[in-house]
Amino acid sequence: MNHLTREPVAVRDHTAFCRRPGVRKKDLGETTRPTGAQMTRFRIDAGAYRVRGRRGKSLYLPEIKVEEACSSGHNESFYxxxxxxSSGQMCIGGFFGDFMPVPGEREIRYYISREISEQGRQAEREHCEDIVHAYEITLLAAEQxxxxxxxFFERRRIPVTxxxxxRQVYEKLVREAPHEKIRRIFRECINPKTGEVRxxxxxxxxxxxxxxxxxxxxxxxxxxxxxxxxxTEYRPRWYEFGYKTDRYDYRMMKQPLKRESGMPSPSTASLITLD
Structure with a gap:
């Protein structure tokens, strides 16, 4: 079955989110690598076909039997x-590094506006679309x-040795593969004499x-x-609003520099290829 995430979901518990493997406190989102993916299971067979006038000799009809469909696996995406x-970082002399809980040092707390949150969501959505496309041009393309x-062989029905x-099935699969990388896998993992799929x-x-x-x-x-x-540090006007500038360094989160400069993000089709 296919369970790839196509739309990121909002994080409700930041503490729990930060406990996820590989997640840092300063991360605005995460899209995980797929797990549980499976390629199509199939076998190459040949049904015996007796030809009139050729007593005792059998010819065969090439067959492909699909035993299990491919699966994209599943993943998750958050923003x-x-x-x-809380960022888990601090600023020293204009440089950002891991926060050290020692007297006089302040942890950075960053603010995500609605606009930046939406940009973070779009960033994770791009990862989701990339992974779906990767599935479509590899496992799904090979299954097709x-x-x-x-x-083709069900309709053709021409008996041969x-x-x-x-060999006909082997050559058909190799010839129709949509890319050399998939073609090479067909070529190297199928025995053209016995039809064994390794x-x-x-x-x-x-x-x-x-x-x-x-x-x-x-x-x-x-x-x-x-x-x-x-x-620059964000300085609240009134301390009574709950800001603790003696303990925290408050910062606004800004969009990626490339986006700010107006550079278009690479399309999924241009980035996710087999070339």
Missing amino acids: LPKGWY VIRCAKT FEAAM SLFGTRMRELYLATADRTLKRDEEQWHTFRYDE
């Missing part, structure tokens, strides 16, 4: 709604090749899917999703 949050070949039947086929297709999905991390590595603290 922070409007509000104040298998199912199309299955239909067993060896020819196996167990390594599923493993390698899953690896290709996850490696393709991981290309979404470039959005973070190249700072398309790097939100920033304001350079």
Whole structure:
């Protein structure tokens, strides 16, 4: 079954969110890598077909039997709604680093406006769309090749020798694969003489899917999703409002510099490819 998240959900418990593996307090969201993905399980077979006038000799009809459909696996996606949050960081001489709870040091608390929250949500939505696309061009694309070949041989029904039947299916799958990386997996994981589909086929297709999905991390590595603290400290006008400037360094969260500069974020189609 397919359970990829397409829409991030708002974090309700920031403390619990920060306990998630790999999450830092300053993160405005998270989209997890898919788990539980499976490639289509299928086998190549040949039904015996007796030909009149050729006593005792059987020919065969190539067959593909799909035993289990592919699955994208599942993942989760979160973003922070409007509000104040603890960062686990502090500012020393204009540089930001991990907060050290020693006298005189203040932890940064940052504010996410409604606009910045929506930008964080959109950033996680981009990750979601990237991962869905990675599934579509790997596991799902390979399954479509298998199912199309299955239909082709069901309709064709031309009896041949067993060896020819196996090779016809093998060549059909390899030829119809939509990309060289998928073609190579078909070629190296199917025996053209016996039709055996090695167990390594599923493993390698899953690896290709996850490696393709991981290309979404470039959005973070190249700072398309790097939100920033304001350079200046936020100074509330009245202490009575609950601000504790002796304990906290209050900052507004700003949008990524690339977004502020008007640079368009890469499209999913251009970023998530097999090339």
